[in-house]
Amino acid sequence: MESLRVLVVDDEVGMRLGVERALRDFAVRVADVNGDVSFQVVHAGSGEEALELVASQRPEILLLDHKLPGLSGLDVLDRLTDRQIERGGDLLTVMITAYATLETAVAATKRGAYDFLAKPFTPEELRGVIRKAARHVVLQRQARRLAEEKRQVRFQFISVVAHELKAPLAAIEGFLRIISEHSAGDDPAVYNHMLERSLVRLEGMRKLIEDLLDLTRIESGRKKREPTDLDLATVARDMAEGFAPRVAESQLQMRIHAIGPLMMKADRGEIEIILNNLLSNAVKYNRPGGSVDVRLERADHGVCITVSDTGIGMTGEEEARLFGEFVRIKNEKTRGIAGSGLGLAIVKKLATLYDGNVAVRSNPGRGSTFTVTLRTADGPGTSSRTPA
Amino acid sequence: MAVVILIDDDVDLIEANRAVLAARGFIVRTALNAVEARQCLAAGVPDLVVLDVMMETPTVGFDLAREIHKAAPKLPILMLTGLREAMDVPFQFGPDETWLPVTQFLEKPFSSSALAEKVANILKGGK
Incomplete structure (x- = not known):
């Protein structure tokens, strides 16, 4: 007392x-x-x-x-x-x-x-x-x-963000200095590799900043949500088309499985962010010759999006940590794969806005399946009153 | 030719430092974590180890430094730290035989050329 x-x-x-x-x-x-x-x-x-x-x-x-x-x-x-x-x-x-x-x-x-x-x-x-x-x-x-x-949480968050931005910055700066000083010998392949890696790290920084903006917009509730009658199957097909070059480059097959249109009242931007994160993970963490299968179907009181890959998979312990902010599974297999560590945290937050959730089932070395359930665009706890 | 082992968890920082050291004639071996570092050291004692302080966890670098020193007390260790910057510590750490047995520190950020200079100096027996 x-x-x-x-x-x-x-x-x-x-x-x-x-x-x-x-x-x-x-x-x-x-x-x-x-x-x-x-x-x-x-x-x-x-x-x-x-x-x-x-x-x-x-x-x-x-x-x-x-x-x-x-x-x-x-x-x-x-x-x-x-x-x-x-x-x-x-x-x-x-x-x-x-x-x-x-x-x-x-x-x-x-x-x-x-x-x-x-x-x-x-x-x-x-x-x-x-x-x-x-x-x-x-x-x-x-x-x-x-x-x-609140101040402490904010401070920690900013510290992590600063660290996540400083690491690629140090790498890019290191490479550019070497290139400008020409201090790595005479083999042009060495310098070309440095330029390529600098571009990859810059891309990673840009993704981190975009993800941060997505996350803050969702969390602040400032982003105006515009739910319209949306066919999720069409959105998924459009997204898959955007991924085609990367899919071909990694020698993968991406398949969309949906019977007819799958209508739902949803904000197109939000659905795109969810699909983009799941598809890009399924491509990034896959293996050459593998596949990505996207299933869209109606589920009780809403829709269910399932994305399966044939990639590196993860352990149960890794699965448990996966949806936190800035969580990246670091091991020999994920080395060299860029990511902000925010994508799945964002997917989870967005699913919550649809009174839904996200889950993962994985098999180390065999692949992972992510399942997102979306019920209603009206927000958490509202779907029981407005069945789909 | 002197053999240098680079231990750092960032593939690109390792590559930058490796390229410059290799261009200066060093034989460079690399390790991205403590496990690889142990394998690398088991394969043969180098002339110098460059060790990043922050790896998987904030203390792995320190533990590894003690471990390496115990196994090869004469092997010079150059430790890369971002401590002053990260923790706003207003002073520079000095190497300490008992607590942290490293030969020298190099504060981040630094250029790969500066690292190569430092490595060359330590191997010449200077500071």
Whole structure:
């Protein structure tokens, strides 16, 4: 159970003990963080003592009497203002005042007081004020924690992206320098190879940037989705045509299996991204003389796209990691194959937008089959209400 | 002719360095990971090892350096690091006999010619 420290500042000892008694077995339930908050009371008899205790005990809530022998409550608030900023403003002040005047209220609010409690007050009134303050403190903390986590995730993501871009950049820069210095001997084949590899790495960088843009567009929800009545079989055939040169180059066969048109309300761009990633993987990770089979069929409440290759396949452990961001299976067989490590993460995100999913079944050395199910363009959790 | 083993997980960086070292008359063997590096070393002790610090995991390079040093204490190791840049460390690492037994570090980014100079210097016994 989380515990908050309450510093009660009053020159009357009876008052301080009363507060302590009222809060002793008191707990506040904060629904959003799913837990109870209890209280620990610390006393101060003067403003001077209060300032010391704020520094040493770091209370979360300050119950501050306005009328004190030396420094007044307002003076204390004044001196706390700077420190408050340093601490990220996580000390909440509740002013206790016997002669609640508008002037004091305004002055205290200007100095950052959160709430007021008029003397004399009942234990219930005190608990009410403390309940409200405690909720505020806990939720504020929670919000700060979430913001920090978000910053960390963002930082990690950017670090990975920077690293993924720096590696090809270093390779290209290295090659270009050698070419310009002519420092690799006199065999022109060596330099030609460097130029070719530089182009391959540049292509990889461009794909990474395109994938990043796709991913951010999907995640931000900023990209306008335009679902139209689409024949997925036609889209797949069009895509396959685009792949023809690469398919021929790798001595593969690409076949589209679909009986008649397969209509679905979908955004053409999104379907193309899904197919493009699956087809390009099936070509990249295949072997010469192999094949790529694309099946499109109606499935319960939607459609099912299956892409099978006869390539290198992967192990169960590799399958499990496959759909994460920047995951690339690195082994002797995948060496030299360029990829951003984002393609399947994007496919998965897009499938989710169609209340669908993506799965893989693979056989090491024999090939992989990716199955994408799409239900409705209306988004996750909507397909049960709108059967296809 | 001096034999150099290049250990790095990027095929193209290896190729760039290999081409320049080969043009300067070195016999170059290459390894893309720790397993290949061990096979390479088992096939014959070279005159120098160039080892990238970051490979499959951030510590593979360090572990491999210790392993190589233990097996061949006199074999010079030139370690390639991007540590200062990657971690914003404001100082340069120095080789340490017990913790990291490498002969010298070369901070990334560097040109293949600079690497070749460094390799030649170490083999001449200089710094």
